[in-house]
Amino acid sequence: MNTSIGALFNRTVVSLALVTSVILAPVQADDVKTLVFSAIPDQDESSLKARFGKVADYLSETLEIPVKYVPVKSYAASVTGFRNNQLQLAWFGGLSGVQARNLTPGSKAIAQGEEDPEFYTYFIAHHSTGLKPGEAFPKEIAGKRFTFGSKGSTSGRLMPEYHIRKNLGKSPEDSFSTVGFSGNHSRTVALVESGSYEVGAVNYKVWEKMVAEKKVDTDKVSLIWSTPGYPDYQWTIRGDVDATWGEGFSDKVQQALLDMKDPALLESFPRKRFIPASNEDFIAIEETAKAIGLLDE
């Protein structure tokens, strides 16, 4: 018994020493640094690797440097990765883009989808509420069970919360009997469809896609209100990329994105095409985030 304990102990110690050395061993750097990009995990996360892998191939061919796509699991993780220079380029939402650029001096928004300057959040309701679609904010939702999407989402959290505060004059916690965070847009639709939550806020593109694909029973849950348009998704690049890949690199990346014409690639986002963007396009988002306390003044 004793020997086996001793032997096992020795072997364990040796193994752990090995572990430490392998993990801490630095990895050989490539000759040309790889550009790493990611996208917020807001919809259709499945087979992201396959879909965004194609985008990486396109960028790699166009820019003539190695490009890699790395999936992330949360909005906060994409912002952190960008800030920590583990990602140099990212497809952010409105709010995550503002957060990332605030934390990463010199970074800039370079492109957005054609649809993004005018993005919408839909409020959807379970049929039992009897709520009907209308032009004006549906004040009758006060006191109901309400769910947002992800805590860091622009369309699933920031903008709907802003309009709730503006129209009901109270925080969501005080406006509703229960406030949930479903995690993402398709969970929001599923939970409102089941009646667990009576009202929810969802990215309009996700809703329209689910309706088109008949993934949702529109007798059970329906659209009752659309927010006014606001700027949302955009490509953001770090300011120090020119120093790594040469002068004018961020312009080259911008041009590559604007030139992306293959529908199969654009389908990943999903956008019709990309148009130029600048940091100033998102001031409204930043002001909104400050107004509801998601960003510090």
Next chain:
Amino acid sequence: MALIKSPSVFRHSLRWNVSWLFVLSAVLCLFVADISIRSFDPWAELGRLVSGLLQPSMSGLDDIGLAVLQTLAFAMLGVALGSVCGLFLALVFHWRWIRMMCALLRAVHELFWALIFLQIFGLHPLTGLLALAIPYAATFAKIYAEILEEGDRSAFDVLSHQTGWVSAFFYARLPDLWQHFKTYTAYRMECGLRSSAVLGFVGLPTLGYSLSTAFMEGQYSQVWALLILFYLLIASLKYWLRPSLIPVYLCVAPFVISNDQTISFANVARFFTQDIVPSPLLKGESLVGLWQWFADLFMTQALPGIINTLVLSQIALVATGLLSLGLFPIISKQFFGRVGRGLGHVFLVVMRSTPEYILAFILLLLWGPSMLPAIVALVLHNASIIGHLVGRFSNDVRLRQDAPTGINRYTYELIPRVYGQFLAFLFYRWEVIIRETAILGILGVATLGFYIDSAIQEIRFDRAMVLILITAILNIVIDGLSRYIRNRIRLSQAINIR
């Protein structure tokens, strides 16, 4: 007659009093808890869920083999590192500050450790490794220390005074206690697998990664395929987790988890010197500003968080106790034959390996948002763990040849014999249940963990740190209380024997 009149015969044991005190407190909590059933059309989504179960499918999932290997590798390394560190900590566990530090480290859910290390190390393998090893080391320290405390010291006591400390430990203490260490460590390996898988929820490349993706997208065929794969992994643990193979596994594992990420020391430094420094201090505001910042955080988040956490966990704790008393016979040799126990094991493995988050979502569809789905999800998960442990313990109970069967055996023979052990398991689980209330934000139940998650999602690590510290203090209090109660109960048993 005289006997019946004697008050001493009717005096309840401390165990009895403690049990009823907890039941009473849970009943009181029920009055404050938000519990209701409000739902209308769960069947469409539940139908999709069930049809997924009928045709589980791996199609559309990338690199599942690799995800399985990563899950195993992170679990192995995390538990191994945790147990080695835990053993050293256990030897000095009588130092109060070590005990406090361990309670503090245990208080933070693995997911939050992972989220913190993601900030510091990014997706470097150290993130997953430390997220597992730190809370596991703290737990190992506590349990190993208790094993050492309660173990047979007779060999150790007769050693010569010149015996070196290390030899004394390895030759006079460890051999007697080896079996206990082994059993407990093997059990933690199962927990480690679960934790490792769940770390995928925040982005580590383990099974939980694909599982949460599939779940979030409503791809139930994939969800079930992954869950079944995971159940099999857990259920087959005893067949492939052999002591002689562990060093081999540990040698291979580092290569499985290593990737091309590097650690930036600038990021590490920034985390400690900026990210977690309260924002008023960073902006150079006065102490009044800092106090206001803290008071605001405490009143609007910490306090409601503490109340919700305690109410939820108290009800869940007592209900867990009741359910595990009902569940343990299904895997006990005292009640069922091979086939019956086999089915019992399958049920318990499924229940304890399904992430609470998924259980909670299913119940949320059925009942609508309130504390109820959270309570039931926590209870199902934890009761199947305690039921498993008590069931295994009951196998070692020796009964007389002519012991009664059925309900009489359960109530008069087994319950009195396993009750002490059962309470001990339950009190260990107390702090775990508190920690697990963290991950049920989908239900709109604002526990401390809900606010910690919000702070992390808002990239406000200063707030997250304060809330984590408050959670840790709560955990230290609970740990102390549970230690006190266990000591009292043990004391009463000693008196009863005399």
